[in-house]
Amino acid sequence: MSNNGNTVLGILAGTAVGAVLGILFAPDKGSETRRRIADEAAATRDQAARKATELRDSLGHTIASGKESLDHQVESIVSNASYKAEDVISTLEAKLKDLKDRNKNLQKKA
Known part of the structure; x- marks a missing residue:
């Protein structure tokens, strides 16, 4: 994501510098040159704002x-843990029943 931001920044800076240099070396009156520089600056600002909005939206998405x-992974883990806990409980209940039966048999023999 940082690479894309740097690339966009580089393109915008290059565009702005190129536009300003082109205007400064053009054979126009000073007032016309200042107006063109202001227009280019406004256009670059608007373009940068659009790119920032697009980047923000993309990042949000x-x-x-x-x-x-x-959320899906956490839900899956919790669900799996619940099934495993149920399996452990069932196994322990079966072992407890077996131990109770063995204990009954030992008590009858004694």
Whole structure:
């Protein structure tokens, strides 16, 4: 994600520098050049704002997707643990029944 942000920043900076240099070396009046620089600055600002919004939305979507995946994994783990606990309880109940039966048999023999 950081690479994409750096790339976008580099493109925007290069565009802005190129536009400003192009305007400064153009054979226009000073007032016209200042107006064009202001227009280019506004356009670059708007483009940067759009890119920032797109990046924020993309990041929000990625976070929401990751949270949904994590919730699903936690639910799966809890469900598996519940089934395993039920299996352990059933096994222990069966062993307890067996021990009780053995104890009864030993008491009858004694």
